[in-house]
Each structure stands twice: as C-alpha cells, then as structure tokens.
Amino acid sequence: MLIHEQSQPGRRATAQAPLQLADCADIPAAQRRTTRALLPEVSELQVVRHYTRLSQKNFSIDTHFYPLGSCTMKYNPRACHTLASLPGFLARHPEAPDHQGQGFLACLYELQEMLKEVTGMQAVSLAPSAGAQGEFAGVAMIRAYHQARGDTARTEILVPDAAHGTNPASAVMCGFVAREIPTGPDGDVNLEALRAAVGSQTAGIMLTNPSTVGVFDRNIQEIARIVHEAGGLLYYDGANLNAILSKVRPGDMGFDVIHMNLHKTFSTPHGGGGPGAGPVGVSQRLEPFLPVPLVARDGTAYRWLSEANRPQSIGRLTAFGGNMGILLRAYVYARMLGREGMKRVSEFSTLNANYLMARLREAGFEAAYPQRRASHEFIISIKQEAKAFHVNAMDFAKRLLDYGYHAPTTYFPSLVPECLLIEPTETETKEELDGFVAALVAIREEARTNPDLVTGAPHTMPVRRLDDVRAARQLDLAWRPDGAPA
C-alpha cells in the first residue's frame, strides 16, 4: 500500500512543524497556492512503520551477497557514516567562511592528496558528483585543452564497444561525436581498428582498464602511444580502480585524465541509486582546466579555490561544489585502510574473482575469457544453458534472488551473449562464494529438470516478474487521488 493510501484528512505529525501557522498576508493573493498539495496525512508512527517495512523489501549489501559487476558492492563501513555525520560537519553551511571549516577542509585536502598518489595523477578535483559527471568534466577538459591550443578540428572521442553507456553519452554531452572501437577476441582493444580510427579529428579515447569484460588490457602502453601520436588524449574510466589499487596507476599507464567512483573503490554507499562522488585527476597539461572548487593549503590554513582563482577552469558542476558528505566518508575509509589496506583491496578482490571464476569453470560454466586472468570481476556466459534448456541469463539472475543472492550484472557488456558480469569484491568470505557457486549449479540443474521453475522466477520476492512493457506503455508514474495515473 502506498503511503498516500494510508492518509486520513486532518491527521498530522504535530511534533514536527511549528505550532502556529504564521501570517503571510503580505504575499499577494494572486501568488499564493489556493489548494494544498496532495501529500499524505499520516502519523509519525505510520511513517516509521511504512518506510521500515519498505526497507525490508530490498536486497542490500548489509543483507545479501551482491555481486553486481562493475558496481563494487563491498562492505560500506559504518564508521564512515557515523563520522561523516558528526554535528559539526552536518551543520556547516556551504557559504560559511573557510576559516569556519578548517576541520572539514583538512579532510578534503588530504583526500585530494591521497587520490593523487593512488592514481599517479598530478592534480585532483573532488567536484564531480558521480562517475558520469566526472566523465563530463574530463571530456570537457580535453575539449578545453585542444581549444586553448587552437586545435579545434578534433571532433571525435573514441570509445571501445565494451565501454559503459555513460562514456559515449558524456562525450556527446560535451559536443563530440563518439566513435566505437571494437574489442578483440581476447578482450583487449583491437589495435588495428584503433590505428585505423585515429587521426587529426581524434580528441581522445575513453578507456576502462581493467575493462568491463574483466581483463587488464595488456597493450595499454601501445594504445597510449597510438592515441598520443595522433594528438589525442587518454581518458581513464576509473570504475574498476578497485582491481589495481596499489598495483598499477593510470598516471603511469599514460592517461591524461581520469575519474574515480568513490562509491565503488572507496566504499561509500550506493543509497539505492546514489549519491556517489566522481573526483577527476589530471596530468600536468590539463591541470589549469580542473573543475572548481579545489582545496588549497597555505601553510596550515585551508581554503577553497573557485572561478576567480582558476580562470581556465571548465567551471562548476553543481551549485555548491560536490557531494561533501560522501567525500568525508571516502576520507575515513582511506585512512582506515591506509597503505597496507589499499593493497589488500586489489589483492583480495582479485583473489575472490579468480577463485569464483575457477570454481564456476570447474562446475562446467563457460567463462567468456577463459585464457585470461580475471581482474576483480569476470564474465560467464549462459549461452550453452540457454540453448540446451531455453533459459537465459535473466532467468538465472531472477532465480538467484530466490536463493538469497543479488543477481550479477546481466546483458552488460553487450558483446558477450547471455552474460553475467560477476564482481564478488574483497569483503566476501570464501563460504559466501562457495554458496553462490552451489546456487548457480542448483539453478542449472533446475533448468534441466524443471525449466518453468527458473523461467518463472523469482517466487519468493514481494512480487513476481514485472511487466516492463506495460510499465512503459501504460505509464503510471505518480499516484493520483482519482486513481487515474499521470
């Protein structure tokens, strides 16, 4: 039942609003609202019960193994939340003077410095709100760089076909044409195709390494050379940074600009869709273009640098400069891990992924790139099972829910048919991984003996499979009192 359907006229949570309805007679009647918005009229207990019950209809990291590939669903330490929520941090107004934010700015400055070290980049801006906004900022910097040199004929950004959808979308938002580069059969970028595609029109390339197919591109130095020689710049999509933390750095691979997803590698929560944080790092030549604000240190004092201090900046991405509370969480996480802990992140996420891939192969599942090492994630293809039993990857995904596992990423990247992109992360135990293997084996057995059980899954969730076609055709996007959907 919707909260709206529990509403009774005249019911209120009276403790939560001013006792009086103050006089607003000076506001002209023509500008006033004439009827109250139809928001629910419910008690405080009704609200608590309703949303607590809704929460119980979710899978989450705190309740379930959540091996969603490309999303790094690892444990989000509670300390990060508690410490970023200290009253001094929460109460601070964004326009409060810098001298009344020294504690907060110190954390952000140190985070900026740590991210430089982690990525091997020369400078970092914490401004972008998520990965995609980091991509926008990064591509905008590439654009600004070429423009500042009068090199304005560079109209294309190259994007491998395995790339996340945000990559081409961000390139287009910055006014570029996104041109696709094929991936070779071994999972690395097809170098011949790349050589043929670069030219004086190339502004840059956006690469994810390890890529979204779960392998490290062994030719990265050659790719960097090809693109740089053509006058283009290299953009690094840092969604998979978890796999290489403290092993290899984008700056050393030759990348000019990168974004990180702190809500992946630095374990800030996903919140059912967000918020995230997508800091960008750059090499020396792009430093003047970084988005504002940046934190600077003068002696022992910290201050924001904004448009006035950074005339070549691509500017501001949000009104108040970023998801500060998320940055504080990432800071706490980074300090708790420290140098040794960061190394363990890549080591144990890679160990877990390779172990899980080996176990699944042993059990007869088909890995998409069996000849390759897995990074922190890998793909299995349900192609054989689909052919033999007429169940597809989505059916496996839905049936996994009944077994108490969140599904892996399905049908991405699209170049592998019937794919499950599996990312176990470093915070899962061996027992959990073994249980997941057992579930996939059991589902395959069900597919063989009782395929309806699998194609009709899930059976134990609050709802059964939903009609997506109906959702898109008969739009019902908001509750209406007369029951007539908008």
Place this chain on the structure above:
Amino acid sequence: MPFVPHTPADIAAMLGVIGVAAIDDLFDEIPAALRIGELAAIPTGMAEMDIARLMQVRARADGEPVCFIGAGAYDHHIPAVVWQIASRGEFYTAYTPYQAEASQGTLQLLYEFQSMMTALTALDVSNASLYDGASALAEAVLMAVRANRKAKSSRVLVPRALHPAYRRVLRGIVEPQGIEVVEAPFDRRGGHTPAATLDSLAGAEGFAAVVINQPNFFGVIEDADELTDAAHAQGALVIGVVNPIALALLKPPGEWGTAGADIACGEVQPLGIPLSSGGPYAGFLCCKKDLVRQMPGRIIGRTLDLDGKPGFTLTLQAREQHIRRGKATSNICTNQGLLATAATIHMAILGAEGLERVAAASHANTRQLTALLCKTAGVEPLFDRPCFHEQALHLPAPTADVLRSLAADTILGGFDLGLDYPELDPALLVCATELRTAEEMEHYAAKLAEIIASQTVPG
C-alpha cells in the same frame, strides 16, 4: 586487514583452486614496467577508535554557528525519523534498483517521491532525482531545447536574479552543445524580472526556453503568471526553478499563467537534507506529460507482475545511457537516490500542512529579522517587493568586514551580494528559517548595530 575476512587457510585453499602459487601471480598480465611497489605517500591504516578521535576534533573545530545564510541551502528542522530510516542498511547499501523484484522498497519509495514532487509542483511527472538543483536546471534546459523544435532557437533566457552559481553551472553544461544563455536584468526597485524584458530581448530568433526563478535569488516573489504567459506567447517553453518549501505557500509552476510552466526543477535540500557544507543534496525535475520522453534520469513506474499484482520498476529506460549510449537524453547514471529517500520520508511526516507551517514561519521570521536589522541607520531593504524567506539588505559599511565581525561572534550573517552583483554593493542577503529564535535574531540585530556604529565614521 580491515574488512578483508580471509584466513591464511582460506587463501591457501583458494590459490590451490586457481592453480597459482601466490596472490601476486594473479597480476601477471600487467606489464612489469608499470607495476608499483607501494603507495608511499599514503599513511598507514588507522583503527576505528583513532580515526574517530581525529574526526571528532575536526568536526568540533568547525563549530556550530547560528546560521542566517540561505542563498540556495536552508537550515530547516529535520525530524529524527528521517535519517534514522534513510540510514537503514537496506536503503543505504542497495544499488540502483535494476533487479526490480529485489528492490521493491526503493522502487515504491521513489514512486512515492515522484508522486509527492508532482503534487507540490502541480505537474504530471517527476524523475527520481538528479545531482543538485543547478545541474537539474542544466538538464531542464537541454531537455527544453530538444523538445521545442518549433522554436528553431537554441537560446534560453535566464533571469540575472537567478542564483549566480546556478547560472555558472548552466553555462558550463549547456554551452558545449551550442546553446546560448541570455540574461534578463532585474528591476532595481522591485528586485523582480519585468515581463517586458522578454520581448525586448527576444530578437528575431526568440527563445527555446525561458527560466523563471520563484522566489528569485533575492528572495523576491516574481510575477510568475505574467512571465509564463509572455514566454508562451513567444513560443518558448517555461522552466520554473522553485524551492519545494516555498511551494507549500506559493502558486505551483503547473498553475502559472494560462497554461502553466512546462518544466519545474530545483533543489531538494530543504526537504530533510542537512547543510553538510554543500552536499550531498539532490535535484528534482518535473514536467508535463508530453515531455516525459525527453526527461533525463531514472523514472519509476507502477505496473503489474505475472500474477496481476501491482509492483514498481524502472521504466522508459530507452531514454537512458545504458540502452541508448550516445543518443541518451543525458549521461546521468548514479543519481542522489538516498537524498530522495530522506526527502520522501520528510514530506510524508510533515505533510502539506506541516510544510506550509515551515514556509510561513520562515517567511515571518525573515520579516521580523529584517525589521530588527533595519533599526540600524543605513540598513534597509534593497527592494520593495514582497519576499519569501530571504531579504536583500543595503549596508552602510563594507559587507566583508561586517560578516567577519559577526563570524567572530559565531553569527553567520548572510551572503555577500556585492561579489556577484557589484552594482548592489555593499549588500547582504539574509534568511531566517523557522529554526531561528527571537533571541538569536535580537542578538544578531544588536551585534550588527554595534559593528556598524564602530565602522561608520561620524560626520
């Protein structure tokens, strides 16, 4: 090993299954020349009790001054329930609800969010959040330019009385796509944007969209009806940038003028989100039904399951980057879902009447504060039109000096308008929400009087 559960026995067993001798062998595809030893500049790890001590010291150092700044972020009461529930692990640690059957909690909640936002704005549909109010405006403009093919113009008109940071963000995001942002001046007496300026600025090309900010950055209530009709008469779409708390009191965008605004967007922060130095906040975006396919971001729809039981799912995904890639309506993927969660709980608790009480109390407090501050000679309202919960004041002394002296007394006195509007200098934008007490306001007024007296050279 913080957060890594592996025992030595686990590691040995796992390496055995993989068939390698050491974890390091798993990285053997990375070219050796690129491998690094360790991250020398990262400090060693800290235990929770140690990082807790450090963070407590730093949070305390920032103090908790009394806040009279608004300027796009507002210090409202947040019921304890809001974050106790929003921080539940089931909401806090879930991903975007791609697996609908295992995400009905988040999905239903966001459907309720969409329902509440459409009720507040009196528009048909809402998305499930964008990064913040300013980036939501940029997305609204991109959407309007795409939708308004009739106008054959890629110019948009925004009031100069719109938040300066919103105007900067807007330009940065839309100009790479060839959209021209034109600014409409404000009236120096009223502080509002006169509808007549729409015609004088239209030129031959006209505008694809006209932005109306209600209330505007100065807190002044605009003639939204007149502006909307004037924009529509030119063939432009109307985008309202609105404060959701103000919507409890003021006419909603869907009812502006004869036809209503086409799109409304703004900042969710006043609905239960802490100030937190500027984020995470969330943007909202609502529109008329016929524009829904141009909307950016996640949209949740109600549908039926195999048994005919109602349920919720992400819908109209063919607009989004994971399906349409370069042809998507936006590149946004991760949004600000947890903040939308908090806002939904907040709106459910307060209800329309609670929000109206908050809005009215903030309005009344700001009027009272204005009266108190204006007792000091030379302090006076900059504009003569009615305001919502912010007031622009002329000062008889340099604003920066006044604010510095107030800050020394733990008062955040307001936003220095002279920085972005040199023609108004010295000027201050103040705000007193429902949280400010009579004592706090009197204390502020007394301090201001003292500071001005000490700064103004007699004669």
